[in-house]
Amino acid sequence: MDIKNIKKEFPIFKQKINGKSLVYLDSANSSQKPQVVIDKISNFYETEFSNVGRSVHTLAVKATNRFEASRDKVQKYLNAKHREEIIFTKGATEAINLVASSFGKKYVNNGDEILITELEHHSNYVPWHYLRLEKGAIIKFAQVNKDGDVEIEEIKKLITKKTKIIAITHISNVTGAILPIEKIIELAKEKNIPVLIDGTQGAPHSLIDMQKIDCDFYAISCHKMYGPNGLGILYMKKKWVDALPPYQGGGGMINEVKQQEITFADNHTKFEAGTMQTAEVVSFAESLNFIEELGITNIAKHENETLEYGLEKLRMNNSIKIIGSPKSRGSVLCFTLKDIHPHDIATILDEDGVAIRAGHHCCQILHEKLGMAATARASIGVYNDKEDMDKLSEAIKNCQKVFKN
Amino acid sequence: MDIKNIKKEFPIFKQKINGKSLVYLDSANSSQKPQVVIDKISNFYETEFSNVGRSVHTLAVKATNRFEASRDKVQKYLNAKHREEIIFTKGATEAINLVASSFGKKYVNNGDEILITELEHHSNYVPWHYLRLEKGAIIKFAQVNKDGDVEIEEIKKLITKKTKIIAITHISNVTGAILPIEKIIELAKEKNIPVLIDGTQGAPHSLIDMQKIDCDFYAISCHKMYGPNGLGILYMKKKWVDALPPYQGGGGMINEVKQQEITFADNHTKFEAGTMQTAEVVSFAESLNFIEELGITNIAKHENETLEYGLEKLRMNNSIKIIGSPKSRGSVLCFTLKDIHPHDIATILDEDGVAIRAGHHCCQILHEKLGMAATARASIGVYNDKEDMDKLSEAIKNCQKVFKN
Amino acid sequence: MDLKELYQEIILDHGKNPRNKGKCKDFTNDAKAHNPLCGDKVHIYLKLNKEKQIEDLSFEGEGCAISLASASILTELVKGKDLSFIKKITEEFLNMLKNKTKITINSITPDQMTTITSLSGVQEFPMRVKCATMAWHTLLSALEKK
Amino acid sequence: MDLKELYQEIILDHGKNPRNKGKCKDFTNDAKAHNPLCGDKVHIYLKLNKEKQIEDLSFEGEGCAISLASASILTELVKGKDLSFIKKITEEFLNMLKNKTKITINSITPDQMTTITSLSGVQEFPMRVKCATMAWHTLLSALEKK
């Protein structure tokens, strides 16, 4: 496989959109899937499907082995110390809800503080808001600076004796800022405060080494990593796996169930209630194989070059305003266009086969701060290249023509 | 399509298990998938995939339309009054957790009673147990009688002024008992008590008409209905959609998000936080098409005939003890074999290609009552036939030979 | 799908220079709406007189060209009209976008007809239908309030 | 996979007539385990003497033929033995099931060797490995307790 030719691994690019080749620039929303991943799903359902962990017949054994092999694969990929640190969830949103609920139940009390940032996606704010409603917790927002970054000093300033957890995004899905998570984690460790990283945008674009990052929780959405829908991963440090109470209740997560009392599993399975997403878990191993074959650092390099090229192109157009100029930028490029609303941009670009997203990208706090209800966002995946950036730039010009601007 | 030939619609039956044709009798655990459903998943990922509801480009429009069309399809299939009554979840387990959490938060207080039965799957007990831990609620267990049924009188006896909700299974996944849910709902309505039906085993085997059943909540696991993994449906009566607080927090379920305050969507989307299982939802429409093409009453009839035939066969073997003799039986047949542990049975049957399940089937309370730690379970799907029952019966005899019983 | 149909001159004009913007004097009714998915907002103000006619109306709003144009065109069309006209034209307008039916109401001028049908291009863009209909739904809510 | 390998005569015999069942007198250590997925249970009792030998041991349990046979065989093998032998044999036994290695310990009789290797058929049935290993893990826990 070669990154230059990688589009052909993704069947979605075979079709024409409005007669044009598809320029897919919405990967921060969800990435497209390579054929190997799609085939793995079919193949699993066709030849090995069964419920896992519960039966002893041949199909159940095959499915269980595949399922647990996938956990091993994720553990290795993330370089987590223990396989029990890998918990499968419905998505990053559920992963964060799980932590907010379980951690909150046990450790957060009236007046305790939760430190997040103005950059956070609703998925890393609403779950904590529930602790505000239920426990009287206080949510503090680290401010974003004019470049779209959150600086370490800003975090430092807000930490108090009452800070119970810090929950921050790895990469902003709007400004593209790569946050200084290592430094924040170091700082938090000095004060003995656990850190949750919303890695939804981080994991698809950077080398993730849990033992190096050394955070307490890291949330991932598999569908943004060339993987299937409906699956997420929560990395949870072993000590929290041991300490936190279970989340949802149901089959598979119990130890003993009696009429007056229930005891729970003492490992990661206490967080995995009910029938799991077997086919999704199994096929996600293929997504990781795909990423590994290309190399995540090669992917990141290719995406960066593409992004930088695109930024340069767009900067040449005086009507375009790029949102944020962070010190280092992930694969996201938000912009606005003079006198043309982002929705109109998105619709008009689509006519040229260019798929971008318009809106607040689930970051209303940040958009409020920016003084904009909506922005247009082009986000990059491994399959994008400079030609895509040229087409984006041309499509924006066409858009201006439609509006006669 | 013809039920007699239906095995050929399911690719799993093309393979040999230990050199034998697969006799799959573990559908109560999870059903196999017809080719049309598997193909729909691939096809969707290959040609229409995008995140739904958030972008305005062509793929997003296609995906969103398919996604919402699937909701319409489910609404029609279940004959729900409003499309807003259909909520997509990770599975029946999440559906019940959602209700226990949201309903419990608002309506359950210290000393309030939750009425369930001894037949319940852990998924319809553990979530309520959390309300015991957190709110001081009391859980009452309607007793199962010697036939494996729960009688309406038993329910009646346990209802008090403190009963806040009744949560019962439609069909037991162990005794196969079909509970008198219509009568229980009628009774509950007189007393103004909401009823949740765990329809995990009911929906795959019976005609479900929400306006006729008229319960408040009905939980379904799609993977037991010839559908994909990782998807469930919660039917929630409109008045509860309006009244209950949201469950998980994240993208898509909000109205307005500010630093001090959050308002939530006022319809079903308040229960659907984060990126949904698009491919799963879309392909589940195919599962319903598949069921409709055969007709659910035809399926039920075929399954019943198969089951009755199997029961008769097994009753001829004096070493076999059938668990439960309910008035009407769903597609489940639990049994034990004299002096042979269910696990050994399952392993030995597998050698003959017969896939059954052994264990407590996530019903420890019931197994405690039965005085058994484990039972063997053969459960029936549309693809089973009398020949499968013959093979089951023969395989049991082989098992006795191995043990020289 | 045809962009030229969607972004016709009339729409671009109304989008750039929306009529009746602001808060009209002595309004008797108002209502606002907001699309949480995209952030579009509209707030409609109107003054009902004793004859149940809309004597004056205006709107405030943020949003795309389609939503601003639709609100602007709406205010032009219903100013001075009575409730039965408003109900009818709203119904026909929503039907046009949803079911691709024609506007049949005959108490509007040919110019007004051209203007309102200029929004029919939105039919082909399902994700944008909400942009065009929000103001109209909001008008109905405003009328229901007292 | 071969059922005959799994359900050998020796195993069926130990499964049906497990040795050392019950609660041994004056036990000094005990531990129990339980597999929540299938309901199997085992409780091991043992009496350690001053020389750190297992003077007596027994088990209570519920479960399949494999788990009962494994517990029964275990009790026969380690009775009267010292800690170092027990550690070694347990390690080798677990390794046999996990990595398909051979038992090499030479302080057991040929009969005992036949008996313990009769459980090697479990290797081919991954879902049943836990049944065979539970008693052995439980023995180790019992020894760790004081």
Ligand SMILES: Cc1ncc(COP(=O)(O)O)c(C=O)c1O
């Ligand atoms: C009666 C019953 N309820 C609930 C469940 C839980 O369903 P799921 O594991 O798909 O969430 C099951 C199946 O395992 C069941 O049989």
Ligand SMILES: Cc1ncc(COP(=O)(O)O)c(C=O)c1O
């Ligand atoms: C930064 C960030 N956090 C969280 C999420 C939520 O992820 P999901 O919707 O897959 O649960 C997203 C994606 O939408 C995101 O971009």
